[in-house]
Amino acid sequence: MKKTKHTVALALAAMLACQPLSVYAATFADMNQVPWAGAEASINKAASLGLVVGETRNGKTYFRSRDSVSLSESCQLAYKLLMQTGKAKADDSVTQKWTPIMNAYGIQSWAYPAVSYCLENGILATSNLGGFMKNGSNLPATREQAATILGRALTKGVSSYTANETTTTFKDNSSISTEAKPYVALLKRVGVVNGDDSNKFNPKQTLNRTETAVLVTNLYGVLEKATTPTTPTTPTTPTNPTTSTQKGTVATMTNFYVNLKDSAAYYMLASGGTTITLNGSSATMSDVVKLYKAGTSIDVTLTLDSNLHITKLEATYKETKKTKGSLTKVRYNKTDKEGSITIDKDSTYSFTDKDDVDIRIDKKSYSLKELYDLFTKAEDDKTTIEVEVTLDNKGNLTKITGSTKESSSSDSIKGKVSKVNYDKSDKTGYIQLKNKTTKYYIDDTDDVTVKIDNKTKDYKDLYNLYDDGDSTITVTLTLN
Structure with missing residues (x-):
């Protein structure tokens, strides 16, 4: 550019506040x-x-x-x-x-x-x-x-x-x-x-x-x-009109702002607090961000104050699949963010990022590691964790909800007793039924509920009844 006329296309003052002096x-x-x-x-x-x-x-x-x-x-x-x-x-x-x-x-x-x-x-x-x-x-x-x-x-x-x-x-x-x-x-x-x-x-x-x-x-x-200084009372984001609401599909979001597709505007959460719902239920911003990070397409309606800060965020997304069943396996890799869960022994769902899945058991929030620990304890306590798995519209695992329950019987057997075994020294035993070769073992007789003629008894009482020569005992065995 020629400078003979001292004209410039544009110039800018350099405020080098970062210099040492x-x-x-x-x-x-x-x-x-x-x-x-x-x-x-x-x-x-x-x-x-x-x-x-x-x-x-x-x-x-x-x-x-x-x-x-x-x-x-x-x-x-x-x-x-x-x-x-x-x-x-x-x-x-x-x-x-x-x-x-x-x-x-x-x-x-x-x-x-x-x-x-x-x-x-x-x-x-x-x-x-x-x-x-x-x-x-x-x-x-x-x-x-x-x-x-x-x-x-x-x-x-x-x-x-x-x-x-x-x-x-x-x-x-x-x-x-x-x-x-x-x-x-x-x-x-x-x-x-x-x-x-x-x-x-x-x-x-x-x-x-x-x-x-x-x-x-x-x-x-x-x-x-200029003699008309003004302090803007309604700051606006460039290219975005001042409105009370904005609707659209999320392009990017974090725990403190939302950006919509086809928009240059970034809407901040209001400093006084923002009311958040997810598919009509009360939620936190972290809940919505987890879905976004998992690849879920999220539509939002934003209620904005005069400064274009979000006072209410209503998020919706399509849940394409929900599966219910008993949690039978949890895999957790400590060195990275991967893991998986298995339901009813045959349906396995993988975590691409353990931090992006909302896990709630008995209405309490869990991390994947905490779910792994809970599942391990449940196995030791002979309880089960019944869960419902939610996938987003891309098939990604987004939510696990469930509750712990006492293990219910997976089977029951009824028949006439052919043998009752009882080892008093270590409190173990087994029962056989007529015309059956299977022995149904008892690991600890103190942990078995026994009822005889609808009256609560001990396993020893059942053994004594058999040992007395009563060959007409009919039992219903509840098995794990």
Whole structure:
């Protein structure tokens, strides 16, 4: 781009708060490296306003005029300009609120106040954060990205400025994204940006710090002259209208936000609490997230407050299959997240991720390891766990509910006694029936319930009755 007319397509102030030492200065040691003559005046003015800073090394301060400017620094510019001109105020609670999301996207902590302000006031959508960092490094801002951030900041800070145009007067208008065009047009209209000598905006090119100094002084002048500061009372997420409800299918979700398909909006849960239902029943956000992580298609109706925060979330999904039966095997691999359960010895269901399956036995929540321990104990206690398994519409295991029960008989035998055996020393024995070769063993005679003529007796009483020579004893044996 030619600089003879001192025009720039777009520039951005670099607020390098992450540097070890920042100095506001009217003179930088590397001024001889500016890209074009005459840019020194804009750099010095921006520095005197405290909007651009240098880096001090070995007692000298350097501006680094040809270095690129990042998206995080773009947000710093928007935030700093609004603060310096009285159009915004710092709010630590906003930073705290958005810290989990910024941390999840790897935003560096020095940018938290600025980025959180932009998120809170609709200058950024959460989905934008995915383009801020790569491998721990800040990514540079393109001209149209910076224009969008700064244009939105201008409309938030001064209510009389609007961005309604759907086109620009630049020759490369078709190369400018639909999202950026209204804000590029606004900044052009108020004299903040200009085209190059060919009247091109060059939207995909990145910025250097000299262009930054030109832009920042222009935009500062616009904001300083504005007499109608405004504090937005109804922040909106970009591209999403302010409404009381939103419906759709979940694209992404965590325990603190929901993003719908075909939408750039990320809706945060309300700080005062959110009422959550799942297929009409009361649930927690973790319950819904588990289904989402298991691959379930979830439809939601979101009730939103004036800040577009979720006060009520109604989630629904299709349950394609439910299977009931006795739990006969639990496999748990401690070294990874895999495992499986088997019902009635022939139906096995695998866990792709043990953390994504909702397990509730006797109305108590269990992890897979805890279910494994419970099943092992149930076997020792001679009890069974009756369960109902729920699969989602992709066949993934999503839910296990059940209850423990005393082992019911799997069979019973009735007939006349041919032999009753009893070993008094170790309290064991067996019973045989006439015309049967099977011996039905008793491991511990104290654990066997015996009734004779509907009266509770001991196994020893049955043995004595047989031993007395009564050959007409008819019994019903309940077997495990």
